[in-house]
Amino acid sequence: MSRIQKERDRLLAATARTVGLTATATALLCLSVPGSLPLPLYFASLVLILCLGYAQWQLAGLLRLTMWLWIIVAAGNALILVHLLPGTALGPSAISAVGVIGAASVACVCVLAVTSRTRLILLVASAALTVGSLGVTLGMTGSRMAEPLVFTVTGWIALTATGVWLSRTVPRTLKRISTMSRAYRVERQASETEARRRQSARLLHDTVLATLTLLAHSGVGVSHGALREQAAEDAALLRQLRLGFTPDPSRSGDYKLKPVEQSTLGNTLESVKQRFRRMGLEVNWHGAGQVLLPSDVLDAFLLALGECLENVRRHSGVNEAHVTITDDDANVRAMVTDAGKGFDVSTIDAGRLGFTESIVARLRDVGGNARLFSSPGSGTTVVLEVPK
Amino acid sequence: MTRIDERTVPRSPLARGAAGDERDALSRARLDLGFNVATVALIAFLLVLFFLDIGDYPLLGLTIAAWVLVAVTLVAALVVRFRLPDELPLWLYLGGLGMWAVALALDIAGSWPGGGAAAPLTAAAAIGPALLLCVPVRPARDILLAAAALGGVLAIVVVWRALPDLQLLGPGMVTVAIAVAPPVVGTQIVRSLRTLVQLELDLVQVQSTVVSPGYAIGMLASEELARLDLAAERLLDGVATGRTELPLDEDTADAAAGIATELRLHLIQGRTETWLYHAVTESALLGPSVTLSDPEGLAAGLNRDQRDGLLTAVWLLISDPVRAGTGQPRTLTLELARPVGTYPQTSNPGATMSIVISTSGVPRNGVDPAAWQAVRKVGRYVESFSGSILRIEVTTVSDTSAELV
Numbered sequence: 001m002s003r004i005q006k007e008r009d010r011l012l013a014a015t016a017r018t019v020g021l022t023a024t025a026t027a028l029l030c031l032s033v034p035g036s037l038p039l040p041l042y043f044a045s046l047v048l049i050l051c052l053g054y055a056q057w058q059l060a061g062l063l064r065l066t067m068w069l070w071i072i073v074a075a076g077n078a079l080i081l082v083h084l085l086p087g088t089a090l091g092p093s094a095i096s097a098v099g100v101i102g103a104a105s106v107a108c109v110c111v112l113a114v115t116s117r118t119r120l121i122l123l124v125a126s127a128a129l130t131v132g133s134l135g136v137t138l139g140m141t142g143s144r145m146a147e148p149l150v151f152t153v154t155g156w157i158a159l160t161a162t163g164v165w166l167s168r169t170v171p172r173t174l175k176r177i178s179t180m181s182r183a184y185r186v187e188r189q190a191s192e193t194e195a196r197r198r199q200s201a202r203l204l205h206d207t208v209l210a211t212l213t214l215l216a217h218s219g220v221g222v223s224h225g226a227l228r229e230q231a232a233e234d235a236a237l238l239r240q241l242r243l244g245f246t247p248d249p250s251r252s253g254d255y256k257l258k259p260v261e262q263s264t265l266g267n268t269l270e271s272v273k274q275r276f277r278r279m280g281l282e283v284n285w286h287g288a289g290q291v292l293l294p295s296d297v298l299d300a301f302l303l304a305l306g307e308c309l310e311n312v313r314r315h316s317g318v319n320e321a322h323v324t325i326t327d328d329d330a331n332v333r334a335m336v337t338d339a340g341k342g343f344d345v346s347t348i349d350a351g352r353l354g355f356t357e358s359i360v361a362r363l364r365d366v367g368g369n370a371r372l373f374s375s376p377g378s379g380t381t382v383v384l385e386v387p388k
Numbered sequence: 389m390t391r392i393d394e395r396t397v398p399r400s401p402l403a404r405g406a407a408g409d410e411r412d413a414l415s416r417a418r419l420d421l422g423f424n425v426a427t428v429a430l431i432a433f434l435l436v437l438f439f440l441d442i443g444d445y446p447l448l449g450l451t452i453a454a455w456v457l458v459a460v461t462l463v464a465a466l467v468v469r470f471r472l473p474d475e476l477p478l479w480l481y482l483g484g485l486g487m488w489a490v491a492l493a494l495d496i497a498g499s500w501p502g503g504g505a506a507a508p509l510t511a512a513a514a515i516g517p518a519l520l521l522c523v524p525v526r527p528a529r530d531i532l533l534a535a536a537a538l539g540g541v542l543a544i545v546v547v548w549r550a551l552p553d554l555q556l557l558g559p560g561m562v563t564v565a566i567a568v569a570p571p572v573v574g575t576q577i578v579r580s581l582r583t584l585v586q587l588e589l590d591l592v593q594v595q596s597t598v599v600s601p602g603y604a605i606g607m608l609a610s611e612e613l614a615r616l617d618l619a620a621e622r623l624l625d626g627v628a629t630g631r632t633e634l635p636l637d638e639d640t641a642d643a644a645a646g647i648a649t650e651l652r653l654h655l656i657q658g659r660t661e662t663w664l665y666h667a668v669t670e671s672a673l674l675g676p677s678v679t680l681s682d683p684e685g686l687a688a689g690l691n692r693d694q695r696d697g698l699l700t701a702v703w704l705l706i707s708d709p710v711r712a713g714t715g716q717p718r719t720l721t722l723e724l725a726r727p728v729g730t731y732p733q734t735s736n737p738g739a740t741m742s743i744v745i746s747t748s749g750v751p752r753n754g755v756d757p758a759a760w761q762a763v764r765k766v767g768r769y770v771e772s773f774s775g776s777i778l779r780i781e782v783t784t785v786s787d788t789s790a791e792l793v
Contacts, residue, residue, distance in 0.1 A: 011580050018573050026565045030558035093558025146440055154433035158426040165422030177588040184596035195610030205655055209648050216645035224634045232628030238621035
């Protein structure tokens with residue numbers, strides 16, 4: 001049985017159970033009104049009502065449904081026929097009881113019976129049986145016939161309509177939902193792509209992070225004008241990123257929107273240099289300037305370099321740093337040196353966000369590495385290495 | 389820490405879509421149609437009952453007036469319905485209730501036993517089936533309150549009238565049942581359908597992770613990144629235009645540091661979380677009830693069928709009581725680990741893993757058969773019950789052709 005069918009049957013069974021139990025309870029109350037049935041017959045009908053109610057309760061379990069449906073029909077009709085036995089015209093409460101049993105207690109089977117052809121036979125047979133036994137009981141006892149019969153017919157029509165409608169609505173609804181899975185999938189891919197796009201705009205984020213950090217430290221050592229200028233530039237880049245472009249710095253002091261597969265190191269180094277000059281740190285380049293690197297490696301490399309220089313600017317106490325770029329067949333190396341205060345390497349906590357996460361993690365992402373050498377009073381050297 | 393303007397931050401695309409999807413999926417027009425037939429049938433029966441006893445009404449005019457009122461609201465409802473917004477406006481609903489209250493009073497007065505003859509309450513009982521029409525378009529509480537009020541008034545009247553002759557209680561109780569049961573059952577049906585739709589939408593959303601990369605950023609993280617970028621942009625823009633004074637005041641400086649830290653974390657945050665982690669955290673159903681333990685990210689190694697099977701099984705195990713309408717979702721623990729030294733000959737150690745699903749409160753024979761079917765797609769499994777805890781141990785082999793269960 002498919003899941004959709006199961007959900008459908010579950011809902012139908014729950015509805016049938018609620019309707020059936022409500023009606024059975026009402027019938028029990030009607031029969032319990034003094035004078036409806038002679039006492040022995042009342043007790044017999046209590047047993048039948050228990051049977052009826054139990055079978056209705058079992059519907060929601062969805063096991064052996066057809067058996068329970070037949071038990072409901074049998075117990076309900078037996079309950080109606082019990083009223084033949086006194087042989088006198090039924091009072092208003094007894095008529096109400098047989099009416100409710102016919103119209104809803106038994107009729108609750110038709111909510112579930114619309115789902116298959118064999119059950120449809122059950123539906124027609126039990127409807128005929130119920131109307132028949134009701135007619136016989138009322139006719140032979142000479143009771144009022146019109147109301148209970150009309151009530152019963154109404155009950156069967158209303159409940160069959162409800163069953164048909166529910167059994168069509170549920171599968172249709174579930175199928176419609178499952179077609180939405182494609183939309184969700186596309187949305188997820190789009191979101192993933194968007195995250196990648198933003199994450200891959202690393203160089204941009206590098207400058208943004210540097211500026212933010214600078215602002216957070218009250219922009220010490222940088223003129224307000226320069227800071228505002230840098231902030232304007234970064235905000236403009238973020239806006240472009242938000243609007244769907246992928247800004248990628250390619251020349252000094254200027255950013256162009258273009259996809260870059262490979263870039264030369266030289267141009268971009270110049271932009272890093274400009275940025276740090278504005279903030280009061282003179283960077284001197286030495287060595288190779290025209291190294292070709294894949295863009296993701298280049299981004300990671302420049303980012304790490306930027307972080308190193310930012311550390312120099314903030315902590316070294318000097319305003320000059322040297323960067324030496326060397327390359328061999330396999331790797332590109334940058335050595336960042338300053339003649340500043342230096343520090344004891346063993347005293348920095350390995351988990352400190354600045355060094356390990358910003359620098360090392362990004363370099364490792366692209367297969368590179370970073371090493372740090374320093375001691376108090378003799379400056380600091382960081383060696384960054386990435387594969388070509 | 390970060391002062392980010394929530395109003396302009398884009399809302400989750402999923403959250404935005406869900407309400408509309410649900411409405412769409414519920415296809416309200418069909419809900420109405422389903423209840424229309426039942427309503428019309430029941431009201432027609434009550435009308436027939438009225439005509440059968442038409443001679444017994446002491447003040448026939450009042451009852452006819454009551455019927456006219458009910459008929460007017462009914463016709464208005466059937467005509468106006470398709471031009472109304474998704475939810476019936478409160479004033480219109482209250483207006484309808486007002487008219488029904490008048491009809492109720494008129495019918496009670498019109499059928500009041502003057503000379504001893506008992507005339508049934510018909511127009512008053514027809515209010516219940518009429519209320520059924522409002523079920524899909526008003527919150528359940530409104531409908532239940534109205535049904536309770538109607539039932540209460542009718543019950544008092546019925547008992548009062550049956551005092552001289554107890555036998556009249558029976559027909560009276562049937563009248564109350566006809567008035568109260570349809571809206572209550574209708575409310576139950578609509579609520580079950582709504583639960584069903586919400587669960588299915590959740591499942592569909594969860595299953596969209598089946599085809600995502602093994603390690604992914606996830607929709608939440610991606611939105612978070614966008615949010616941080618926007619916050620940074622605002623802050624920088626403020627500085628650039630001079631709106632924000634330099635040097636920054638303490639709060640803004642803290643905000644800048646906070647954004648920088650979070651942004652840094654998000655940028656270096658690789659794809660360390662698996663699709664399974666995202667599926668669980670993004671789901672309204674699974675999120676609160678599943679505890680996932682997958683320290684090595686093994687879930688990333690599952691293929692599409694295995695993922696589908698695992699998610700479906702977990703989802704079925706958890707949602708069963710919700711779908712049956714009997715309670716809260718169950719809690720479940722999901723542990724993925726490498727098997728302990730069992731497959732030494734396997735060349736690729738990532739190819740096999742053991743997945744332990746344990747959940748409490750599942751009846752021994754109460755597991756949805758579809759759940760076992762789904763688990764079978766993941767790999768070989770052994771299930772065991774200890775106390776009330778069901779434990780399913782699955783051993784997967786990534787190469788599905790080797791899996792001969």
